Structures are given as C-alpha cells and as structure tokens.
Amino acid sequence: MVLKNKVAIVTGAGSGIGRAVAERFAREGAALTIADIDEAAGANAANAINAQGGRAYFHRADTSDPASARDAVAATVARFGTVNILVNNAAAFVFGKVEDVTPEDWQRVFGVNVIGYANMVRECLPELRKNGGGSIVNVASISAFIAQPAFVPYNTSKAAVAQLTRCLAMDLAADNIRVNGVCPGAIHTSATDNYIASLGLDPEQACADLGKDALLKRLGKPEEIAAGVLFLASDDSSFMTGANIVMDGGASID
Numbered sequence: 710m711v712l713k714n715k716v717a718i719v720t721g722a723g724s725g726i727g728r729a730v731a732e733r734f735a736r737e738g739a740a741l742t743i744a745d746i747d748e749a750a751g752a753n754a755a756n757a758i759n760a761q762g763g764r765a766y767f768h769r770a771d772t773s774d775p776a777s778a779r780d781a782v783a784a785t786v787a788r789f790g791t792v793n794i795l796v797n798n799a800a801a802f803v804f805g806k807v808e809d810v811t812p813e814d815w816q817r818v819f820g821v822n823v824i825g826y827a828n829m830v831r832e833c834l835p836e837l838r839k840n841g842g843g844s845i846v847n848v849a850s851i852s853a854f855i856a857q858p859a860f861v862p863y864n865t866s867k868a869a870v871a872q873l874t875r876c877l878a879m880d881l882a883a884d885n886i887r888v889n890g891v892c893p894g895a896i897h898t899s900a901t902d903n904y905i906a907s908l909g910l911d912p913e914q915a916c917a918d919l920g921k922d923a924l925l926k927r928l929g930k931p932e933e934i935a936a937g938v939l940f941l942a943s944d945d946s947s948f949m950t951g952a953n954i955v956m957d958g959g960a961s962i963d
C-alpha cells in the first residue's frame with residue numbers, strides 16, 4: 710500500500726494505460742479522481758474500482774479546457790480533501806504527414822497533449838504546495854525522441870511533453886514537487902486498436918507486427934506501464950525528478 714492516504718488525479722483514466730494506473734493506484738491505497746472526457750468509460754472505470762473496495766470518483770473533464778481542468782481539481786479537493794499526485798495521461802491521437810494535418814488538428818493535439826498537461830499542473834499547484842510537495846507523472850512516449858513515418862503532430866507533441874517534464878522539474882523542485890515522465894513503446898490499448906483499424910489492417914496480424922519492433926517481440930500491456938507510473942508517483946522514487954523513463958521492451962535502443 711505505497712499510496713496509503715494519498716489522493717491522486719489520473720487524466721484519461723477511462724481506458725487503456727490511464728485505467729490501469731487508476732486500478733493499480735486504488736490497490737495501493739490511493740483515493741482517486743478519474744478525469745476523462747468519455748463519460749461512459751470514466752464512470753465504468755470508477756464503478757469497477759469501487760466494486761473492488763477502492764475509492765474512485767469519476768469527473769467528466771476536457772483537460773484542454775482550462776475551466777474544465779480547474780473544475781476537476783476543485784471537485785477532487787471537495788471530495789477527498791486535497792491532491793498529492795497528478796498523472797497526466799489523456800491524449801489526442803493525431804497522426805499524418807505535415808501536408809495532411811490541418812491547423813485545427815495541430816491545435817487539438819497540442820491542446821490536449823501539451824497544454825492540457827500544463828492546465829492540470831497549474832490547477833494542482835496550490836494543493837501540492839499546501840502539502841509541502843507532491844509528485845507529477847507525465848505520460849509521454851518513445852515517440853518523443855524517435856521519428857516515425859506520418860506521425861508528425863503526435864510525435865512533436867510528445868517531444869514537448871518530455872521537455873515539459875524537465876522544465877517543470879526545474880521550476881518546482883524548490884516546492885518539493887517532483888515531476889517525472891514515462892515513455893511507453895507500443896502498448897495494447899484502444900488507441901492502438903483504433904490506429905490499426907484506421908489503416909484497415911487485420912488486428913491480430915498488425916499487433917504481432919507492431920510487437921516485432923520490441924526486443925521482447927510483443928506489445929506491452931497497460932499494467933506494465935502502470936507499474937512505472939506507480940514507482941514515479943510514490944516515495945520509492947524520492948530522489949528522482951526531471952527523468953523520462955523508457956518502457957518499451959527495448960524497441961528504441963537501435
């Protein structure tokens with residue numbers, strides 16, 4: 710129970726990696742808010758955690774909207790008393806070559822993936838400072854530092870997330886607020902399934918092919934990333950800030 714008496718907010722916790730993080734945090738004793746734009750998925754995730762004896766609250770939030778981010782934090786404080794941990798995980802998956810991407814697409818991908826993360830940090834700061842510190846974990850991606858064909862907007866936004874983590878770590882260290890990131894490789898979530906479907910590929914074959922990029926020859930599981938997020942969120946990583954941990958089955962070493 711490494712998160713006993715801690716209060717966490719996990720954005721995008723209605724599905725995939727965020728949901729696995731929320732479930733793991735609940736098992737480790739945290740009370741948590743699931744902040745997701747998808748009402749059905751978010752409520753479902755919270756209900757599942759509460760049915761297992763956890764303490765989860767679903768709050769519908771669009772993290773790219775400053776007012777909505779503020780409401781999500783205020784609702785968490787009203788319900789659980791404070792915030793100790795923020796996990797920024799919600800993402801817009803906008804892919805393409807530069808000529809395929811509209812200005813609106815660019816606004817959306819940066820609005821959710823970068824500005825949305827900053828919105829949540831800004832709104833959590835007063836509580837984290839009041840508590841004498843806290844932990845922020847930003848979910849980036851190996852797409853932050855590798856180029857992939859026709860992935861311009863998404864990869865550019867994820868590189869910005871990795872840099873957001875370093876810059877925040879520098880500015881917030883004096884407040885004892887640690888800021889770290891995880892960089893997953895290909896993980897089997899609905900985002901991966903949607904990407905495969907958008908290419909019209911056979912799901913099973915495409916998952917096997919994507920998995921071949923990893924030295925471990927498979928896709929990662931959301932729970933495997935949740936383990937890294939838990940480490941960074943907890944006091945087990947007390948001497949870490951500004952780090953981006955790669956969790957990719959070895960996909961990006963060559």
Ligand code: NAD
Nearest residue numbers: 721723724725726746747771772799800850895896898900
């Ligand atoms: P997912 O689609 O399963 O989950 C993303 C969740 O974010 C959804 O529940 C969605 O409703 C929510 N969301 C989207 N926009 C939102 C907004 N504006 N406000 C609040 N919630 C919003 O995706 P996933 O694969 O679990 O991805 C989670 C994180 O992991 C993302 O940051 C993604 O970039 C990163 N990541 C994923 C992979 C992968 O292979 N799946 C690899 C590397 C990094």
